[in-house]
Amino acid sequence: MTLNVKESTIVETQAIAAKKAAKQMNFLSTDDKNDALNLLADHLEAEYKMILQENEKDLEAGRVKGYDEAFLDRLALSKVRIFDFADGLRQVAMLEDPTGKTISDWTLENGLRVKKITVPLGVIGMIYEARPNVTVDATGLALKSGNAIILKGGSSALHSNKAIIKVIHQALAKTKIPSDSVQFIDSTDRKATQQLFTMKEHIDVLIPRGGASLIHSVINQATVPVLETGVGNCHLYIDSEADVKKTLSVLVNAKTDRPAVCNAIETVIIHKDWLKQHKEELIKTLKENSITVFGDNVTLETIPDALPATESDWANEYLSLQIAIKIVDELDEAINHIERYGTKHSEAIMTENKQTAEHFMKLVDASALYHNASTRFTDGGVLGFGAEIGISTQKLHARGPMGLPALTTVKFLMTGNGQIR
Template identity: 50%
Template sequence: MDELIQKASLLKGVTGEMAAASTDDKNSALLLIASELEHCMIEILQENRKDVQLGKEKGFTSALIDRLTLTEDRIKEMANALRSLIELKDPIGITLEEIERPNGLVIKKKRVPIGVIGMIYEARPNVTVDAASLCLKTGNTVLFRGSSSAAYSNKALVKVIHQALEKSALPKDCIQLLEDTSRANAEKMFALNEYLDVLIPRGGASLIQTVVEKASIPVLETGVGNCHVFVDESADEEMATNIVINAKTQRPSVCNAAETLLVHRSWAKKYFNQLVDKLVENNVTLKGDVETSKYDSRIDIGEESDWTDEFLDLTLAVKVVDSIDDAITHIANYGTKHSEAIITQSNENVEKFFTFVDAAAVYHNASTRFTDGAEFGFGAEIGISTQKLHARGPMGLEAITSYKYVIYGTGQIKE
């Protein structure tokens, strides 16, 4: 039996035990994992450094190295996220709706785990812990297929999780990591309908598209983040500058960072050069069309692809537009339905933006960097969905649950 089938079988074999696990047992396991992460920090960092060094030797971009790198602070953040998840209400077993029929049948709609979740993700070892914790809290089991670029880190993290689970009341087998990271093995996973209930891809556009196109298992699609900030004509200069700088530079390697800046022409005539000053001070490379470059010589004339690219580094596409309608049209043409922001003092324009911009998260006078499970109060996230069925936006606990109808009778038969 190969590794994929063996580990998928183990997961399927403990789904009943996980579905029946008590909230106390699940929370105790999360607390044990948090403690084990901190206790084994040196070992985790040693293994992570191997991945980082190999990534540098292979010429990974600085953005990819940043996503790959673990630090003491990042491990502590993961442990604290686990502890905060303990405080959240367990969604499993909750009655969502109750119906009493005229024939005496009582029908209850109850929240249940999805079952076995397959995670396919790239160089983000923190995903291993975030996804594992959410799956444990919701009584799901999970099969991880990380990328070869994070192989040492993922093995170390799953080893730590297993050490903690051995001390808990939950089955150790509920978390599994595929050590064979080959593309062929991943494609076998796409068709593992007998064992997996859903696939969740996290990574770049190519990975996500491959999974969506090739998988026969239902896919919870997480999306690429080509996020926009639109500075409207009434925007406060200081607020707009602070938000744009934060959205682009606070951590440019993540999917909720801004990739395109749209500026109303009236605002640009007054404040555009000062905003460019701040962006350049923060080492941001600016790309725009011929017309926009006329406002400031520091804007390079770019390509059509600049409007669609997820740069994931200190590069920003910039365009001056004539109206909010032009901004909305641009977002509709190039956006990825992730996160979009408007900076304005006009309530009318806020409502227009919120109504016509089709995205999982829309912001007024705030940075797109807040599209995050922890920031939304979900404890963590298993991904950010840009689709509209079954979940949308940061996917927390409820997004990885389903429901079943349980029906109580007293001997009723259908005539």
């Protein structure tokens, strides 16, 4: 099946309009962009009831289709969440403008002056699933960094996203930022998404945000450069010298605070000596928090009602109150397990031994590492970015929570007086 000719034309027209708007944004001041973000925040708060009404349509459709609770949690909005979106935009407005910064400035022997400055990427294509908050976060970060953005959200959040985009366009119409700088593709045809993959003449970078299948699809099919975000099979390693009170507090927070997000832990690796000493406290904590356990043979012998872990359990992003537990004899065994099954997102170690922690931090390959703290801090808003456009698990250009600097590149400016080579 091919994309409807009319829809194909609409998608390309939107991309062309975004590219034109991106050029216009080069002439905007920081104040112009900040004023727009603050006004957009005000509009979101003023229109929250309308947005919630549309969100309920998506939730009802999701219930009919049998979406699980984790999925519905990602999809659901509330007055508090919408006001949090607005606050995020205001925080982004207060951040330093990442564009037009001089990184280096020097003069060659022949008098040619060379300046390296930061500039916007241009047009960003954002492909994401059931997270209406991404519509707001991505828009705010793109506009503050001087980029235009083309948004393609999942069909499960279509009503919510269309409502948010309506508010965004209403707000931008009152600012110096062209409304065409924010485009939303409302087609539910997968071909519309795939069309974005190959529009290299109009789009400068693609950012996929969602499950593994979406991300792999974009990476494998796109001819447009991809800023890869990753799924979160995050691990918590409990060392033999871990403090029991700190450890259980971190475990509960990292698993239960919001189980459906990518920075929640999915596997706990426990040193056998710690388990031997603190198994009763662990069992009590897991039971009190209704956490279902899938484990290896030692776990099955230790924790009542634990279920046998299959190979897929070690790689699974549960996004629910389920967890895999593996018991190890030494630190390097834990590190090897993380290397095999981890997604290079967020990994944590609980230990009072600084040398052990340093060994873990040096050898574990992930975008965010924690010593005696919850993985839930891998979040752009929490880390002071105002918001994030995603969490990069790759190593080129950007890694970890991506805020404003990740949406810029560089340009070399040469000023001479007739020099020739």
